Amino acid sequence: MHVSRWGALVVLLAAAIVAGVAFGTLHLSPGDVMHGLIGDGAPMSVAVVRTLRLPRVLLAALVGAGLAAAGAALQGSTRNKLAEPYLLGVSGGAAVGAVLATAARAPASLIPIAAFAGALTSVALALLVARASGGRGDPRVVLMAGVVVGAFANAVIMVVLANADAGAIRGALWWMMGSVTDASWMQVRVLFVFVVVGVGVLVALGRAIDVLALGDDTAAGLGIHVGRVSLGVYCAGALLAAGTVSAAGLVGFVGLLVPHLVRLAGARTHRTIIAAAALGGASLVVFADLFARTARAPSELPLGAVTALIGVPFFLILLRRLT
Amino acid sequence: MIAFRDVVVTYPQRPMPALAGVSLDAARGHITAVVGPNGSGKSTLVRALIGSVALERGRVLVDDVSIHDLSRRARAVRIAVVTQREEPAFPLTVLEYISLGRYPHLGVWQSPARADLDAISNAIERTETSTFTARAITELSGGEWQRVRLARALAQGGDAIVLDEPTTFLDVAHEMAMFELLSRLAADGQAVLLVSHQLNLVARFAEHMVLLHRGHVEAAGTPSDVMQGAVLEQIYQWPLVITRDPAVGAPALVPLRVRTRGEHNS
Structure with missing residues (x-):
């Protein structure tokens, strides 16, 4: 990918972050934003910038970066253009882990870990289902297995919620529709670690994913341990899904859409695709969250609904170009 | 260079082994061809x-070391494999694709060095692919x-190249060019192990042939x-005659038509 396009992605993300901090119920000027960040502005705008807007914007950026990078890597390793944490059932598994931990009144710090355990369980289940049906190497079978595991995860969540009180159900529902409303600096720090580790592993595996995308036998001929590398991608994808799901619930279409946009912009090798998707995904979710909280202010739209509203028509246009 | 010793492979849920004790050698400087009917265990x-x-x-x-004692990467550095089918899922350019041949030579964060780039341009030159290195492999x-x-x-380098049905989709000219190139590689000292259906072509180019049937070596030499x-008639279950290739005198197989009832031989 050309240097100018990397530059464009960085500028886009910077613009998204500044816009995300500046706009909202209270509009701030770029000057207010800067003084708020430095901390020498009016106490009101410093508080808005530092405790409300900035963690929210950064959390949205991290969610987008993690989902898009995971989608890019999974599409490569499964050789399937529809693969992403949601369709593969990984996010569903993470959601089950998080819901079970919440229902068991586990401390907040344990929720991302429970989500990770759930995501890994769903990966294992999807791979077992694919293997049992004899389609281990067939990307379509893995995806179908993932869809089934995702549906199962949904059913588990509904069973858990059926016995919960009304308040808890409303909270859970809001979370399942995706939201960064209650962003805290603690969440930002936790997700930052998840995203740095997850995206780091995926970028390191980038070249191996290029080889894996050529097919199992060719990859084996080039010295790749196919099972181990694809498991590595699944685990890193599960880590990113767990981190984003426990921070912001279910935000769909980012992992599907952004890698395709990045490919259309000229990225072809997976190291480039994954890194560029992380930048692009971060911008997309920051803008989507900005829209979610300003379109019908003072009430908010669910973030997951906004990304789907943007994602579906975009994807239909892409589908024509991809097929 | 590459040696199979009494190799037995059975696929799960199949009663018969795909390979039932196969031994063969692929030596440096030679084309060794493995032939046999569909399902004989070639692939x-x-x-x-x-x-x-x-x-x-x-x-x-x-080279007398079991592949179990070699890392996959070390094996890939020495033996390059072109499998029977390969359907790329994403459109790399031809140059990017050929460069992936250097994958086993590079560390995770290592970028290609002079030697890698030389191997890549050398491979492009030998295969006469330089005119379309910027095109997408999917096109x-x-x-x-x-x-x-x-x-x-x-580009992968190494001293051995293994090819499974490399001429399946090629017309006569490209097929011959492919075999001529393999022949030059063998002359340069590479071990070329070729799996092929093309008995007649193989008979012209290979020094050593191995005939597989139901996982057994039926003939070799x-x-x-x-x-x-x-x-061959017994193995392929089809009437045939062996004649001589008019150009070089290599043995050539001619399958015969089966006479069916009502059809007159004129």
Whole structure:
């Protein structure tokens, strides 16, 4: 990918972050934003910038970066253009882990870990289902297995919620529709670690994913341990899904859409695709969250609904170009 | 260079082994061709070499070292493999694709060095693919794609190249060019192990032929040793005669038409 396009992605993300901090119920000027960040502005705008807007914007950026990078890597390793944490059932598994931990009144710090355990369980289940049906190497079978595991995860969540009180159900529902409303600096720090580790592993595996995308036998001929590398991608994808799901619930279409946009912009090798998707995904979710909280202010739209509203028509246009 | 010793491979849920004690050698400086009917175990041989199937018994050796004692990467540095089918999922350019041949030579964060770039340009030159290195691999014709795959294997370097049906989608000219190139590689000292359906072509180019049937080595030796009418007729279950290639005198197989009732032989 050309240097100018990397530059464009960085500028886009910077613009998204500044816009995300500046706009909202209270509009701030770029000057207010800067003084708020430095901390020498009016106490009101410093508080808005530092405790409300900035963690929210950064959390949205991290969610987008993690989902898009995971989608890019999974599409490569499964050789399937529809693969992403949601369709593969990984996010569903993470959601089950998080819901079970919440229902068991586990401390907040344990929720991302429970989500990770759930995501890994769903990966294992999807791979077992694919293997049992004899389609281990067939990307379509893995995806179908993932869809089934995702549906199962949904059913588990509904069973858990059926016995919960009304308040808890409303909270859970809001979370399942995706939201960064209650962003805290603690969440930002936790997700930052998840995203740095997850995206780091995926970028390191980038070249191996290029080889894996050529097919199992060719990859084996080039010295790749196919099972181990694809498991590595699944685990890193599960880590990113767990981190984003426990921070912001279910935000769909980012992992599907952004890698395709990045490919259309000229990225072809997976190291480039994954890194560029992380930048692009971060911008997309920051803008989507900005829209979610300003379109019908003072009430908010669910973030997951906004990304789907943007994602579906975009994807239909892409589908024509991809097929 | 590459040696199979009494190799047995059985696929799960199959009663008969795909390879039932196969031994053969592919030496440096020669084209060794493995032939046989569909389902005789030819492709399983390649999959056993790259570790895609487990050996039930026997050993696969690379210069007397078992592939189990070699890392996959170390094996890939020495032996390049062009598998039977390969459908790229994403549109890399031809140059990017050929460069992936250097994958086993590079560390995780290492970028290609002078030697890598030389191997890549050398491979492009030998396969005559330089005119379309910027094109997407998903947009190549069948013949171009086979040449590009060979270029990727050549860029991989090493002293051995293994090809499974490399001429399936090629027309006569490209098929001959492919075999001529393999012949030059062997002359340069590479071990070329070729799995092929093209008995007649193989008989012209290979020094050593191995005939597989139901996982067993049915015959092995020079093309004249292996191309025996009675044996081939038995194995392929089809009437045929062996004649001589008019150009070079190599044995050539001519399958006969089966006379059916009501059809008159004129």
